Amino acid sequence: MGVGPGDPELLTLKAARVLSQVDAVVCPSSAKGKSSFALEIARIHIGKDAQIIEMTFPMEYEEGLMESCWRECASGIDKLLEQGMDVAFITLGDPMLYSTYINMMGYLGEPGAAEIIPGVNSFSLAAARTRVPLAMGEQTLSIVPLGKNENRIECALESADNIVIMKPSALSGQLAREFSSRGLEGSFVLASMCGTQSEEISRDIERLSAKRVPYLSTIIVKKGGIK
Amino acid sequence: MGVGPGDPELLTLKAARVLSQVDAVVCPSSAKGKSSFALEIARIHIGKDAQIIEMTFPMEYEEGLMESCWRECASGIDKLLEQGMDVAFITLGDPMLYSTYINMMGYLGEPGAAEIIPGVNSFSLAAARTRVPLAMGEQTLSIVPLGKNENRIECALESADNIVIMKPSALSGQLAREFSSRGLEGSFVLASMCGTQSEEISRDIERLSAKRVPYLSTIIVKKGGIK
Structure with missing residues (x-):
């Protein structure tokens, strides 16, 4: 469950x-x-x-x-x-x-x-806390666990109208550089430890590149921009 | 909520x-x-x-x-x-x-x-009821609302390792043909009205193409096949 x-x-x-x-x-x-x-x-x-x-x-x-x-x-x-x-x-x-x-x-x-009991995904809570919708209307959403494979970044950012990046901590600096080079520095939100007392939300590209990002973090990227 | x-x-x-x-x-x-x-x-x-x-x-x-x-x-x-x-x-x-x-x-x-309260997505229940995992390890997952736009089918099927197709009812026949032509006829599951008394689960390509698919349906496609 x-x-x-x-x-x-x-x-x-x-x-x-x-x-x-x-x-x-x-x-x-x-x-x-x-x-x-x-x-x-x-x-x-x-x-x-x-x-x-x-x-x-x-x-x-x-x-x-x-x-x-x-x-x-x-x-x-x-x-x-x-x-x-x-x-x-x-x-x-x-x-x-x-x-x-x-x-x-x-x-x-x-x-x-075994009976499988579904649960609320971390990205649904990240979206709720940041007030950034995951996808609407006919838009597509792509879920990408980043991990340690740098080659996945480019592919991930081209895959859909909206992208949820899971496990971004190991490559957060590289991600920040890629956002900047694609003009996406204002089109993402980082949500860490949502629903806990250590919750942190940031839209700051400096935050993403400079400081250590916690393991339990989610990044939502919206190619159409964040209102 | x-x-x-x-x-x-x-x-x-x-x-x-x-x-x-x-x-x-x-x-x-x-x-x-x-x-x-x-x-x-x-x-x-x-x-x-x-x-x-x-x-x-x-x-x-x-x-x-x-x-x-x-x-x-x-x-x-x-x-x-x-x-x-x-x-x-x-x-x-x-x-x-x-x-x-x-x-x-x-x-x-x-x-x-307003406080936003997240909920369990329909595709999480579809995966639980069909026992078909959405994605594991480093795999990617793409969520695509199909609607009435036939051009989206090809794009959707190329977008990720695993694909959730929402609102497949209007184009289910075309989808079935596309699955067959790509050798994916054994790599999908159709789940309709999950969690209700009208729940229906099928892996049959004939079912997808021949009969009307209910509006509240989800299709999970796994390019790596279903075990």
Whole structure:
């Protein structure tokens, strides 16, 4: 299930109900001992007798290592299910868009037996907080996870009328330069940590290029400009 | 606020709380006397003393007519606010993606005074119900409202690794032919009326080309194929 983008009130009624009913909640964290943001959001909704199980998925692009993590996690969940427990797997945002769940579900004994509960995407909250619409009328919207691949920048900026850039932190300086060279320096908004106390919103190209951009950030680019 | 894609349990906790507290709920409908789907979804959450106000937005692409509708609706809402009422404007899915609210908000007296509450998008529910992920890892996702413009089909299918086609009903036959000619006949899923009793899911290219596709339909195309 998706727990939404950061505010515990942006869970769906269904996600909150299920969290209050299950026997165990499995949540992904990026490193042992590091707290899971999905769990922080979900915590107040989880029943008091439920078991909370953190599973670690290192954020590395070594395929063999990741695969063995997914397999191990799936087998752990299968064991809980065999014991007759109801289990919820929580993910940030929506489970069908860039979540650990997608990678893991193929390794479950009966992936088709699980119900998937959709959630609010981080870019929907970013748009709401910045008051910058994602797309209207016949416009297209493209969602691009940037990561560390510089070659994706140009392609991303040509792909649609409006562009959501996810994971911009590693290449924010290069992005700022590309915006400037395309005359887009007034056509973007950066939204970080939306729905949390560390929320930060900026339309300043200097901010994008000069300071470190937090990992949980979204950039909305509107080629038609921002009103 | 967004009321999500169709299931009254897929509202956010925040949307449900606000609906139970406001004095008036404004909902868009496409024709006078025609029921508003957003209102059907929201109805059980609305406080019993709240005023329900339907405003008509004809689904026509005559710009002058649409503009006067948005202006009239905004001025109606401004009047309620001047009377000291708390007002919620409801939209299907997420208010910042293809909603009537985006068009209307520019005409409000104080658009910045309104809080925007994000919602679950129809394509997130379509992905959950069909178990077809929208995008994973470094893949890109493109959202394209098809409408009646045949020229958009080719462009849409070349735009990303994964494509969500919204409003496919008018051109579903042409889409089916384009899928076949590109070898994509096994790489799409059609989801209609998700979260309602009329839900229909199909991966059959014949279904897409032969029978009328409902207006509230989403097609997910995965160039890498569907597992």
